[in-house]
Structures are given as C-alpha cells and as structure tokens.
Amino acid sequence: MARPMQVSRYWRHFREKYRLMGGKCENGHVHFPKRPVCPVCGSRNIEEVELSGKGKVISWTIVRNPPSGFEYYKPFPLALIELEEGPVVLAQLTDVDPEEIDFGMEVEVVTKKIREFEEDGIILYGYKFRPPVK
C-alpha cells in the first residue's frame, strides 16, 4: 500500500476537510470543493465560502470490501449528501444505524478520524455526516 510520505498532501486540504470551505462564483454558483473555474458558468472570479454542513442523503451504500487502509472500519456507510447550499458531497455516515438510513434523511457535518497509517503514525481527519444531534 502506498505510504503517506507527503504530509503536505493532506494539510493542503485542511480548510475544505475541517471547515467545509467551498467556492462561490461572481454569479452565485456554489460548489464544493472550491475550484479555479466555476463548473456552471466558467467564471474564474471565485471566493471562498463556508458551507453550513446541513444536508440530505441522496443515495447511500454499505461498503463491505473497502480499499486497503479502511479494513478496520468495514462495513461502513458511504453516502452522497446534497448540502442546503446546493453542492453534493461524498462522505461516510457516522453514528447511525444502517437500517435507519433513507432517501432524504437529514444529516449534519461532524469532524472525525478518517483513517490512520500504522507505520508512519499519521492520522487523517475530515468530515463525516450524522443525523442531527437535537
């Protein structure tokens, strides 16, 4: 398995993965993650925008044969979530009974451990989504 020698590869995306920073172009199109060119209108005038992290499940699956590095978590739910600002995000669901996951289920973002590398001791954190804590 590839070793994560390049720590920089992970800290490059701290803003997106810790704070859910996306992009908003001059014409108001919001996307995640932030891109150099707006995928809707082609504008290059894009500012950073922090997304609320509230959204709904569009589709989901239970990953039973994960890529190497994720064996420890299996089986785990993975979903496409449409955020209230519009962009769709792929992420793991957490703190949820797989039986309860459904189309349109409301979820909110939470920061969790994504994975760790045994040999190097690096721990990756990032966003996952869970049913809202009341």
Added chain:
Amino acid sequence: MRKAVIIGAGMTPVGEHWRLGLRDLAVEALLKAMDDAGIEKVDSLYVGNMISGPFVEQENLGALIADWAGLGNIPAVKIEAACASGGAALQEGVKAVMSGLEDVVAVVGVEKMTDAWPSDATRYLAYAADAEWELFHGASFVALNALVMRYYMKTYGYTEEDLALFAVNAHANGAKNPYAMFKRPIKVETVLKSPYIADPLKLFDASPVCDGSAAVIITTPEKAKELGVPKEKWVEVAGMGRAVDTISLASREDLLTLKAAKIAAERAYKMAGVEARDIDFFEVHDAFTVMAALSLEALGVAKKGEGAKLAREGQIAIDADYPIQTMGGLKARGHPVGATGMYQTVEAVLQLRGEAPNQVPDAEIGLTQNIGGTGSNITVSIFRRV
C-alpha cells in the same frame, strides 16, 4: 482523411493467469494479431493499460512490449484513460493510420491484476476516481457504482432482480466464448443470492478482477491489399467518439446520465453516418449491471430510465433486436481493466467476420462502448463489415 481497417486480431483467454506476467500476455495477444494479419512488422505500437505501475510495478509499457515482441525501434507508448484505456488506445492507433502518419499500426490492451491482494486491487482501481475527494473517504469503485444503482432503482422503480437480468444475459453468452473467464450460465437467483459487496450491489452485479490481453493490427484498405490480406478479414473502423465528464460522482450534473457516453456516441454515429437502430450488436461496458442499463440509454438504444426495461422485455439477447455482450461482456468474459476496450474490439471483429462462437446473424455494423471511471472518460467505436 484515409480509411482505417482492422486486418488482424488476437487475444488470450481472460482469467487468473498465475503463470503468466503482463509482458507474456501482451506479447501473446500481439503476436497472434500479427500472425492473423500475416505480417511481421508494424510502424508503431499503442498500448492500452490502466494501472500497471501499482499492480506490477512496471511502467514504460511501450518499450517493454515492443522489445519483447521483437518489433524493433518503432515508436511505442502507453495510453491511459482508466478502464477505457483499451478503447482510447484503439482510437489513437486509428487516428495515426487515418492521418497518414503511420501505415501499419498495432494496438494491444493488457492488464495484469491478480498479482495484488484484493483490498490493494480495490485501492488501485479507485485511483481512477477522484483520489482526494472519493478514495480519501474509503470509496471503492464498487461503492460508487452502488450509489448510482440505488438511485437508479429508486428513481425509476426497478428492483435488484431487474438489473440481475443483465448479468444473466452476459453469462448466457459468455458460456459459449472459449476466451471468457466464466463459461457458465447463471439464473436470476444466482445473482440475488450472491453476497452484497456494497448494498444494493452484489458480487454477481460486478465484473471480476482478472488478467488478459487483446490486440489488433490496423492499416488502410490500399495497404491491406498491398500486404495481401484477404478482404474477408477486413473490418472498417467507421466511427469514433470520446468525451470526459466530471471525475467525481458528487459533481455530476445528473447521476443517471452518462453524458460522456452520449456525446461520444453522437460523434461516432455522425462519423459513421449511422443511427442507433442501424447497429446490429452492442458491446457495452457492463462492469456493473446498472452501467449496462445506463449505457443503453446514453447510446440512444433506450429512452432515459428505460434501459433496464430492455432486459426485462428480452430485447438484449443474441436473437433479439438489441443484442448486447455477445461474447459475455465484462461480467462473464471478464474485465482486465485496461484491456477491456481491446477485447470488445476483437469480439466486434469476430462478429463482423462471421467467426464469433455466438454469431449475430448477418451482422454488418457493431458498436463498442468503453467506460473509464464512474462514467468520467468514455469511448465509443463503430465497426463495419467491408
């Protein structure tokens, strides 16, 4: 532009080739194609391969394969477009002939996947997804396709049983293909009883991890005549198209439209001067059953949302209106990723020469569609009997 015809084709059986390496497989398929055309020299070589680096720690496949196949100091490169690498390599080879730059071109697709642990293989395949925003979260290719499958079933009211029909059809045809990995017919229950690998996607909704290689020789009709290749062997590459879409599934405009396939198909139909209804057989990229359904829709064979209906109505069998996967498709023939587009090509050549074990009667025009990523990089090629 010049015309391009395929004058030779060869392939290895698809399977778990524990005794053969990547170079053995590629050289075997390539030499078979050259023997089939009756030639000993080519002007250049294009190698379709997705992921030899991680799988077998070998890149620079152009040099490796040209060297070991005794092709001399010709230009030779690897073409990569994820699982559509084979289809893309074919089109690069055809372009070289059509442009007039090269007269006799060899294209080989090869992948050696069984030298890796299964979970590592799953990781390497996911390199074709968006590594930073999909693989980072533990998404496998199967999982991404499962997200599409669940959404497709929900949107149009299909069941797991409906989609299983694509696997049943592929296995029925693959059973007669001596080069297929699985030569065994299956029932709908076989699919439904197989374990979930990413719900609702089951083991039998998916194509296998395997090894294989397939190759063709391309030239112009004039040169084919000069080389003395009998006309019965010629198959024209009549149309080609290729397009990309967003690399990550989450960014897709519509989860259930293979937009890249649609655009690629429109280009290929236009170039060949044909429409979907003129095509006698379709080799679509059924790496997962849902992709067969979406492909039929993108190619204009079925209306949006009605791809799975074609299977339900029995319209995809060899003797029906829209035969697909005549040699077993990715599901039963096997899916050695970077080689798959070339297997589709060789199978189309056999059909159009009338040499297929599962012959579509009077086949004159065939179409192959090769998907890279979750619909992010797609090629469509149309072949015609000369």
